[in-house]
Amino acid sequence: MPARVLVAKPGLDGHDRGAKLVARALRDAGFEVIYTGIRQRPAAIAAVAVQEDVHVVGLSILSGAHVGLTKKTADALRAAGADDVVLVVGGTIPEKDVPRLEAAGAAAVYPTGTPLDALVDSIRTLSGRGAVQRS
Amino acid sequence: MDETVRSESGIPLNSSYGPADLPGAESIPPPGVFPFTRGNFPDGYRGRPWTIRQYSGFGTAEESNERYRYLLEQGATGLSVAFDLPSQCGYDSDEPDVEEEVGRVGVAIDSLADFELLFDRIPLDAISTSMTINGTAAIMLAFYVAVGEKQGVERAKLRGTIQNDILKEYVSRGTWIWPPRPSLRLIADTIEFCADDVPRFNAISVAGAHFRDAGASAAQEMAFTLMDGVTYCEEVIGRGRMTIDQFAPQVSFFFYTHGDFFEEIAKYRAGRRRWARIVRERFGAQDDRSCMFRVGCVSGGASLHGPQPHNNIVRVAYEAMASVLGGVQSMFTAAWDEPFAIPTEESATLALRTQQILAYETGVARVVDPLGGSYYVEALTDAMEERVVEIMEDLERHGGMVKAIEDGVLQRLISEQAFGVDRAVRSGERTIVGVNKFETDESPPKTEGYELDEKGRIRQLERLAEVKRTRSAADVKATLGALSTAAAKDGENLMPHLVECARAYCTVGEMVDVLKDQWGEFLQPVVF
Numbered sequence: 330m331p332a333r334v335l336v337a338k339p340g341l342d343g344h345d346r347g348a349k350l351v352a353r354a355l356r357d358a359g360f361e362v363i364y365t366g367i368r369q370r371p372a373a374i375a376a377v378a379v380q381e382d383v384h385v386v387g388l389s390i391l392s393g394a395h396v397g398l399t400k401k402t403a404d405a406l407r408a409a410g411a412d413d414v415v416l417v418v419g420g421t422i423p424e425k426d427v428p429r430l431e432a433a434g435a436a437a438v439y440p441t442g443t444p445l446d447a448l449v450d451s452i453r454t455l456s457g458r459g460a461v462q463r464s
Numbered sequence: 465m466d467e468t469v470r471s472e473s474g475i476p477l478n479s480s481y482g483p484a485d486l487p488g489a490e491s492i493p494p495p496g497v498f499p500f501t502r503g504n505f506p507d508g509y510r511g512r513p514w515t516i517r518q519y520s521g522f523g524t525a526e527e528s529n530e531r532y533r534y535l536l537e538q539g540a541t542g543l544s545v546a547f548d549l550p551s552q553c554g555y556d557s558d559e560p561d562v563e564e565e566v567g568r569v570g571v572a573i574d575s576l577a578d579f580e581l582l583f584d585r586i587p588l589d590a591i592s593t594s595m596t597i598n599g600t601a602a603i604m605l606a607f608y609v610a611v612g613e614k615q616g617v618e619r620a621k622l623r624g625t626i627q628n629d630i631l632k633e634y635v636s637r638g639t640w641i642w643p644p645r646p647s648l649r650l651i652a653d654t655i656e657f658c659a660d661d662v663p664r665f666n667a668i669s670v671a672g673a674h675f676r677d678a679g680a681s682a683a684q685e686m687a688f689t690l691m692d693g694v695t696y697c698e699e700v701i702g703r704g705r706m707t708i709d710q711f712a713p714q715v716s717f718f719f720y721t722h723g724d725f726f727e728e729i730a731k732y733r734a735g736r737r738r739w740a741r742i743v744r745e746r747f748g749a750q751d752d753r754s755c756m757f758r759v760g761c762v763s764g765g766a767s768l769h770g771p772q773p774h775n776n777i778v779r780v781a782y783e784a785m786a787s788v789l790g791g792v793q794s795m796f797t798a799a800w801d802e803p804f805a806i807p808t809e810e811s812a813t814l815a816l817r818t819q820q821i822l823a824y825e826t827g828v829a830r831v832v833d834p835l836g837g838s839y840y841v842e843a844l845t846d847a848m849e850e851r852v853v854e855i856m857e858d859l860e861r862h863g864g865m866v867k868a869i870e871d872g873v874l875q876r877l878i879s880e881q882a883f884g885v886d887r888a889v890r891s892g893e894r895t896i897v898g899v900n901k902f903e904t905d906e907s908p909p910k911t912e913g914y915e916l917d918e919k920g921r922i923r924q925l926e927r928l929a930e931v932k933r934t935r936s937a938a939d940v941k942a943t944l945g946a947l948s949t950a951a952a953k954d955g956e957n958l959m960p961h962l963v964e965c966a967r968a969y970c971t972v973g974e975m976v977d978v979l980k981d982q983w984g985e986f987l988q989p990v991v992f
Contacts, residue, residue, distance in 0.1 A: 336992075340549070340564060340565060341549035341550065341552075341553050341555075341562065341565050341638075341639075342549065342565075342638070343633070343636070343637050343638015343639060344637075344638070344677075344678075345638070345678075346677070346678050346679050346766070346879075346882055348992075349879045349882065349883075349992040350882060350883060350886050352992045353879070353883050353992050354886075362992075364990055364992050365990070366988045366990040367638045367988065368553070368638065370561055392549060392565060392568060392569060393568055393569070393806075394564035394565050394568060397563070397564035398564055401564075421804065423804075423805070440804070441770055441803060441804055442769070442770035442771060442803070442804070445886070445890065446890070
């Protein structure tokens with residue numbers, strides 16, 4: 330069974346060209362992909378993650394609010410009992426924030442300019458790990 | 465294999481062009497003559513240079529006010545207001561779910577009290593204010609009128625622009641609130657209100673730029689934007705209170721200029737001609753000023769890249785030149801570090817200098833439409849107009865712009881195009897220097913990013929609490945009640961009600977919620 334990935338946009342930033350490109354590249358690479366659309370609340374993202382039984386949640390954030398929104402989404406996932414879901418984050422992210430995102434619960438961070446092939450490979454590896462944890 | 469050489473929008477190109485490729489004389493009359501292919505004015509930039517603009521946003525009303533007063537002392541005559549996302553999407557700063565975003569990409573506005581602070585000691589009869597605001601544009605206009613009253617400035621003297629273009633928000637920029645149809649009503653209300661009461665205020669700037677940044681081609685960008693313009697005009701004319709000539713001169717447009725040099729020039733020339741023809745032939749304009757396509761642009765955006773970032777300086781310079789050869793009326797130039805950072809003072813200044821060198825050193829602005837009559841540019845302008853018309857006709861066949869948005873058709877067209885471009889870059893079919901050819905290990909410089917000032921957010925929350933404590937609860941209830949009643953039925957202009965709400969210190973969130981109760985919220989079709 331292919332790994333299931335939820336691509337999500339928390340917060341109010343409406344720029345989703347990148348999120349859609351990633352969603353599509355993952356789908357082309359054989360993942361089952363769900364995209365939430367823009368302006369989703371962290372609790373709503375966690376609810377979809379549980380309902381759709383996804384292995385990976387990928388957040389796309391371009392507004393600069395990535396640290397707070399990642400923390401909130403990680404908390405929401407835990408609250409929803411989805412601790413085993415792998416959380417990754419992409420967007421306009423300065424290098425110095427990468428450790429902060431990792432501390433907030435991100436398994437990987439993909440700043441603007443990350444090649445799509447590298448991102449797909451990374452998610453393939455991470456989702457494999459997620460699936461193993463699950464069984 | 466297809467060996468045809470094509471422009472970025474997919475227009476097939478010959479290896480050279482000749483006299484047989486020129487259009488008829490009626491399509492390229494002298495500048496200043498309908499259909500304005502060669503420009504709106506006979507003397508072009510000699511009569512009036514393009515306006516050099518810079519976009520900026522500051523976290524709080526106090527900081528913005530300080531910056532504005534500095535700029536005015538330096539001789540600026542126009543101000544530009546960037547709003548934070550909660551203000552753009554209709555949430556108050558004390559809404560728990562938006563705390564990350566208060567004051568982040570612009571100023572936080574909750575009530576008239578914030579506007580009073582923002583424009584403190586700034587004479588509104590002496591300046592013009594451009595507000596990048598869409599979903600809540602009508603509310604911000606109400607605040608502006610109300611703050612003018614407080615200063616004793618009559619409405620007829622207020623000058624400025626609100627973007628107020630909701631249709632592209634549903635597809636690309638994302639600050640929608642209500643569904644398209646009631647939102648169109650509110651936009652028509654602002655257009656009528658401005659025409660009647662605030663005649664020097666531009667009620668709408670139709671923006672294609674955001675389609676482009678979301679992935680649309682140059683031809684799609686122009687076609688979608690003209691369709692939006694048509695939709696707004698139909699909405700106003702359909703109400704039967706105004707003719708096209710009473711409001712069209714207040715309508716302006718906004719685009720991105722990207723890297724395909726001649727295609728961008730052709731895009732602006734074709735857009736000017738097509739809009740003129742639409743306004744005269746479809747809407748029966750009598751006044752030539754109604755037919756003029758007033759255009760602002762940004763050079764940069766998604767055409768800039770992170771790797772080898774200084775290459776962006778060169779990209780922006782070429783794009784800026786294409787914009788000027790296309791005859792735009794105003795331009796923002798992006799800073800080279802924009803793909804990965806909030807521009808520094810230094811990079812923003814360099815972007816400004818790029819335009820100044822273009823304006824004062826290159827000589828390209830000396831003669832109107834210098835490429836007019838070029839076999840290639842004229843043929844490409846024709847091909848571009850043809851392509852734009854085809855795309856517009858497809859959308860009309862689908863049932864118009866609102867239906868295309870509700871059904872997700874427009875969203876799909878844009879993401880298809882974006883994905884196609886991305887695939888072409890990944891396969892090497894399309895070259896981007898430093899990204900997929902001539903790459904080096906040079907990584908973007910380390911950047912600091914923008915740390916939100918927590919103190920600013922707390923001050924904002926305190927001010928909002930103070931407003932709620934000191935205002936008259938009875939006035940709030942009465943004005944919101946009247947707004948609700950007027951919104952429940954068609955036919956009454958909501959602007960006077962919004963001004964009453966503003967005077968009573970109702971918040972943005974309260975006004976938005978009253979209208980949500982009547983109109984509901986937009987349900988986004990999710991397509992990728």
